[in-house]
Amino acid sequence: MAPLDALRDTLGPAAVLREEAEIAPYAVDWRGVYRGAPLAVLRPGTTAEVSAALRLCARLGLAVVPAGGRTSLCGAAVPLAEGPPSVVLSLERLNRLREVDALDNSLIAEAGCTVEAVQQAAEAAGRLFPLHFGAQGSAMIGGALSTNAGGIRTLRYGNARDLVLGLEVVLPDGRVLDDLRRVRKDNSGYALRHLFIGAEGTLGVITAASLKLFPRLVLRETALVAVRSPRAALALLARCQECGAELVAFELIHRLCIEIALRHGAGLRQPMPLAAEWYCLVECASPHAAIPVRAALEGALMAGIEAGEAEEVVLCETEAQRRNLWAIREDFPECARREAPGLPTDTSVPVSRIPDFLERVAGLIARAYPEGRMVALGHMGDGNIHLSLQAPPGLSHAQWAARAPRFEEEVGEIAVELGGSFSAEHGIGQSKRAAMAALKPAVALDVMRAIKAVLDPEGRMNPGKLLP
Numbered sequence: 001m002a003p004l005d006a007l008r009d010t011l012g013p014a015a016v017l018r019e020e021a022e023i024a025p026y027a028v029d030w031r032g033v034y035r036g037a038p039l040a041v042l043r044p045g046t047t048a049e050v051s052a053a054l055r056l057c058a059r060l061g062l063a064v065v066p067a068g069g070r071t072s073l074c075g076a077a078v079p080l081a082e083g084p085p086s087v088v089l090s091l092e093r094l095n096r097l098r099e100v101d102a103l104d105n106s107l108i109a110e111a112g113c114t115v116e117a118v119q120q121a122a123e124a125a126g127r128l129f130p131l132h133f134g135a136q137g138s139a140m141i142g143g144a145l146s147t148n149a150g151g152i153r154t155l156r157y158g159n160a161r162d163l164v165l166g167l168e169v170v171l172p173d174g175r176v177l178d179d180l181r182r183v184r185k186d187n188s189g190y191a192l193r194h195l196f197i198g199a200e201g202t203l204g205v206i207t208a209a210s211l212k213l214f215p216r217l218v219l220r221e222t223a224l225v226a227v228r229s230p231r232a233a234l235a236l237l238a239r240c241q242e243c244g245a246e247l248v249a250f251e252l253i254h255r256l257c258i259e260i261a262l263r264h265g266a267g268l269r270q271p272m273p274l275a276a277e278w279y280c281l282v283e284c285a286s287p288h289a290a291i292p293v294r295a296a297l298e299g300a301l302m303a304g305i306e307a308g309e310a311e312e313v314v315l316c317e318t319e320a321q322r323r324n325l326w327a328i329r330e331d332f333p334e335c336a337r338r339e340a341p342g343l344p345t346d347t348s349v350p351v352s353r354i355p356d357f358l359e360r361v362a363g364l365i366a367r368a369y370p371e372g373r374m375v376a377l378g379h380m381g382d383g384n385i386h387l388s389l390q391a392p393p394g395l396s397h398a399q400w401a402a403r404a405p406r407f408e409e410e411v412g413e414i415a416v417e418l419g420g421s422f423s424a425e426h427g428i429g430q431s432k433r434a435a436m437a438a439l440k441p442a443v444a445l446d447v448m449r450a451i452k453a454v455l456d457p458e459g460r461m462n463p464g465k466l467l468p
């Protein structure tokens, strides 16, 4: 029997997409840079069906590329252009919320639930699921865990990894590893869930996760602050951390990013005159209505002005103002895509080294790529800067990438030299494999390959991703 017929017979015709038009969206990545040619798209609706699909793919010798919301910025969720025969395994139909327990502060979601759906379920139970990033309406829990997503609240609640109590995973041979626990303490050996978090689908398929919930935030105050420099922003960050309310977000944004968002974003309003070069988007919050969050944040920002760190402040008066500020920040990646081809990076350094990092990258660009334009913004509160080198007018992405083939690696080198990472929150996928080979310590790569060989000896899980 032909492989695709065998898959259809096992999963049912509705769960196997075979027509070119149906497959097309799964064959290209979010940035439109990477394209593959999957034989089919499998859409199992239960863990048992995922298990059956993986068992059959093992028997047929097919490579499997797991896919969630397909918002990866590294080409992680599409097959290689010239890889082995492969199928995309989409988790989109595995989207039930199995349990919400406000008393245990936990929630069990299947891999295909969007991050936003999980946030909403937590909210309905009077709780907070704090993972929050621009693509949360499309990104799914399985994808967010497989990339160990970060986002704007990492400084307060940690990365996706820190929000997981347990996982259910289907191994490449079809066995189900059931570790869906709700307990906070379990020292019974290796914490296996952490192997699959951040593994980008190279070790197995996450089918469900037990997630941590927190008290809901009932007060939120948000400000945009024009700062004198990244170093001044660093001083302001420390001030806001000590202000008495919980600091839940502290983003650093270059003026160009705001201008690009205003140029291409729908319905965005300019929040203040853009006289400064750098801005901070700051949010403080509290789960208690009695905590004077506004006064605390206002006090920190006024002290920042007196100390010469902040130049101008807009403290939001309305929810509409607040939404506008966040839309400028979160619509930026999409707006940047419309503005010009860019070479994006995703680095982290210790928070205290961010000013040095930005200075060194600006020096690199002035020296080696003077025709390019640096656009930078990021989660300053956790040290993660997203910096992109935009092409001069008239160049395609391929031409620009050919002109600066080492840019991403060079920026990664600077981050590593400053004690940071060349891949902070988006993962490795296809785009950072060269950097992985160059910058990851050899022993770490050896251990990763050994783990991969035990769980996926035939190398069929998402081949050509993550490991160089």
Ligand SMILES: Cc1cc2nc3c(=O)[nH]c(=O)nc-3n(C[C@H](O)[C@H](O)[C@H](O)COP(=O)(O)OP(=O)(O)OC[C@H]3O[C@@H](n4cnc5c(N)ncnc54)[C@H](O)[C@@H]3O)c2cc1C
Residues within 6 Å of the ligand: 030, 065, 066, 067, 068, 069, 070, 071, 072, 073, 076, 077, 091, 111, 132, 133, 134, 135, 138, 139, 140, 141, 142, 143, 144, 145, 146, 147, 148, 149, 150, 151, 152, 199, 200, 201, 202, 204, 205, 206, 207, 333, 334, 425, 426, 462, 465
């Ligand atoms: C506009 C925009 C803003 C973004 N902002 C942020 C941000 O602030 N912070 C951040 O961290 N990321 C951000 N990202 C990147 C991206 O949204 C995250 O990496 C997200 O976690 C990916 O989730 P997904 O469901 O789309 O995964 P996909 O893109 O579908 O897959 C990502 C990887 O996980 C694997 N995978 C997917 N599902 C499973 C599963 N169930 N089991 C095993 N492997 C699986 C895939 O094979 C692939 O390797 C942004 C992306 C966009 C487009």
